[in-house]
Amino acid sequence: MEEQQQLQTETLTEHPLNNAYGSLNDICYELSSLQDLACRGSWKSILDKVARARTQALLSKPHEHLVYLTYNTLGLMKLRKFSDAVKEIETLEDGIDNVIYSYENYPQHYPGRVGSMAPFALRWLYAELPSRVGDRQESVDRFYMLLDYVREKMSKSESGSGDVWRKREGLVVNSIISHHLSHKEFGVCLDLIKDLLKRVESAVGRAVLMSKLGYIQMQLGDLEGAKASFNVVEGIVNEEKMGVEMKNLVNRNKALMFMVGKDYVSAVREYQECIDRDATDVVAINNKGLCLMYLRDLADGIKVLEKALESVPTAALNETLVVNLCSMYELAYVNHTDTKKTLSNWIARVAPDDFDSSCTRV
Template identity: 65%
Template sequence: MDSESHRSESQTNPLSDQFSSVNDLCHDLSSLQDLATRGAWRSIIDKVARARALSLLHKPHDHITYLAFNALAFTKLRRFNEASSELDSMEDLDSSHYRYETYPKIYANRVGSMVPFCLRWIHALIPIKLGHRQQGLDRLYKLLDFTRTKITEKEKVNLTASLSAWRKREGFVMNCIIGEHLSHKEFGVCLSLIKDLLTNDANDPVLISQLGYIQLQIGDLEGAKVSFSNVENLMRESKSNGSLSEVELKNIVNRNKALVYMVEKDYVSAVREYDECIERDDSDIVAINNKALCLMYLRDLSDSIKVLENALERVPTMALNETLVVNLCSMYELAYVNHSDIKRTLSNWIARVAPDDFDASCTRT
């Protein structure tokens, strides 16, 4: 949960000198970060309420950081109206009230915005979640412009580490935009956005794979095969941009091949590709989930259920996602007469181990 600030050019390490620990940046920040990592979003809401009630937040950026964690927690818990209320309590995010240089006595030598990037993202996301899609899209595109302005600024002063962070943010925002257009089957827009990103980084295996996925959705199987072949060539010639580890790159190649086999209804070959992925990385949930689906299409419900159950047992923190659980429950319904009892057992287990934001309704018990 970082803000967009920096100190003077001679002081570029945000934790040096006056900041000896992360808690010096903001009141009890390490505790908030730990709760967020564990998915304890309700505890974050309680912690923020307590800090506010006891007046523990003294500096302007303390208030903004706690507000950002609170808004994120409400968003994760799908309490979008409450997240919106947090945002409504702020002025324009680019207001001078939220800049360090407005308070020189408190923040000597620090300049820039106190507003964490995630708060800008939530500001764009919430209207979409509340049914105001166009307003949300407008804000997402505005956020994309904002990130690109920042990238230009960092390029001019050659701040490599900061530039890398902003490029990742650009990719994140672009993926949000693409995902929103995809959900409304606006494939032409998605294709142009991805091709735009590829002009900046033609060797990004994830982007090229995304292009292939969209090509599959619009029925362009041959185009998808070309895109997936390009990813394989990057791996073979070691020309990838380094965004993935060797195992991740090999697995994305296998998953791409498997997708083509699935479209062609060659589920046996698809299972073989997914098995290679799982052998390399037994926490590759995409491969595990899709292997189970292929086995189900091959009418091997018993094995498909075992694949998902084993994953939940072996790596619950990785495997516990709504899509996988929905698929497992569908398989239970197909395979067992007493599926309600089995799903209830699964639901009880999820209640014990899942993070706060897991949607328990996906078990359909």
Template identity: 65%
Template sequence: MSFEEDETITTTTTNITSDLETLTISDPLSNQFGSITDLCYEISSLQDLAYRGSWRSILDKIARARKLSLLQKPHEHLIYLCYNVIALTKLRKYVEAAEDLDSLEDFDSIKYKYESYPQNYPNLSGSMVPFALRWIHAEIPLKLGKRQETLDRLYSLLDFVRLKLEMCKSSLLDICFDQWKKREAFLISLILSHHLNNKEFGTCLILITDLLSVDLNNPLLLSKLGYIQMQLGDLEGSKVSFNKVESLMKEGNSGGLLREIEFKNLVNRNKAMIYMVGKDYVSAVREYDECIERDSTDVVAINNKALCLMYLRDLSDSIKVLESALERVPTYALTETVVVNLCSMYELAYVNHSEIKKTLSNWIARVAPDDFDASCTRV
């Protein structure tokens, strides 16, 4: 059985075109062409397929576009390559993804600068490499058993993002700053998750303490600090960290990182974690119920509520919570963690659990995205 933790990273890979990095734009591209996607062959259809998890269809579409020479401009090739690498990664074809990435030159090459193609991008300068491509380049070595290489690349990417933040500050570009600030938060969470997955709690504590020294009121970092303190047995310390997050929520100070509902749910989930450590599962369920009432797609709250009910010996209701979520919000709830937990509950609750799991497996085969690991049902 697995609890979902707020340290879990959910990576959005579908809005790749919005990640085109522009350092200085004296005449915004959108004023001349409508939008960046207008320059690229059917990019919106790739986005739609990615939202649906149709990764095999993405590979087919990209292969056709390349074969028919439909991609004319430099940035188009980068965007399509980015979708291709992510699709291969989602389908666990890591060697092919790595080979695709190896076809690229250094990301800082003049070849990937807008100003190198003034006929295509007048008055535009900066890098056309999507941030998502930089991120997947950092992650691929881990999939090939090279964990340290991934960590090295992630730390280098974090330095790159912070350089961009400094440039945005000096240019007084608030929109640019907010975008790069979110990318910084994403990378920090990702790096911490890598260390947490290897139970390197001491390293996590050092890293997060250092980060908080320059970003003292970051609610996401404070929540992660509380979780790490909990893992180290410092329950009182984790309470202090979680209480500070709640104070920031009451002040409405999320640093631009969270919407109001997300902030409130973060606070409730933090409280629930404290209750769970004390085995007060009734109170934990109450906190998770508040989360779900605000946001029916909060899969962390849904999953953990079900497990709390199971620990309260209410297997029937715990199963109903997960089944209901799969029925109501399959796009969010259909995760391998949820399915593994539901199948474990079936095994505890029913003698004929094999038949019930087969029914679930058949349903998953019809609705799941291409990258879903159907073996998690253990049929």
């Protein structure tokens, strides 16, 4: 999930201590090691490191306990141990905003500092976790409360920290949109995006939001509206002379329109242009493979996905691509079980801890 990936770098306190300390490890015990493990998807190692730090009483500052609790909760969530993650976050006494989690409650450790020491990532996890154990409405309610909290912070922030809170606003709104989209509540999604468009100042932010607006319009069957939104995106990218990532966004938008019209040859051309610019564009790689499958060119579709797994495994190894590749194996080969077992064995060797190996359907 995109929001979870962003959270891996959102585990410091809301008022970063790195202005007063020299390194991540000065901010929190072995924080750089935790961040490195998260980037590598070594979630089991994170759980082990947190357990060891707690058992050996290696955490000396109050905020360190919250940072480690955040990593532990995120690790449990990544490993799909959702009930355990809920129990972990429920160890907070009377919720995240309890006064015992504020800097001013520990003047001996944080002289002159005020406000909450709870990492923003912990607040996001607190909102997201109920949906993972079946209480979707509780998650939606908590995300709206988190959005109010973020916007209150934005209104009080100075210019530098305001940029951070604007990014967090986008993260929270996107989380809310994802929940509404999963229940086909398109009208709410459109309202949220249009409201956020009024607030976003960066050209990149506007382009990304307009693309998301176009995707929702497509799901509503408003193809002309989607095309208009995508044209706005292309205009922004061309006017601002943006780089590879945003140029690829334009091509992917065009490809989607072609796919809706079942013009898979043109869609393949757009996706190939993305891949030529960036060999790690996994969305373009996956969708090109699908288009080739729709064109009944299973051999080339399989080659596209297999080549990506071989050449850029870190980017290409995700459940959606693997599911599609296995579907192609099932259509193309009589002995597809053996082929999928070979793929599954390779995945077991190279995949991060949170990869769902059941997607191979072996």
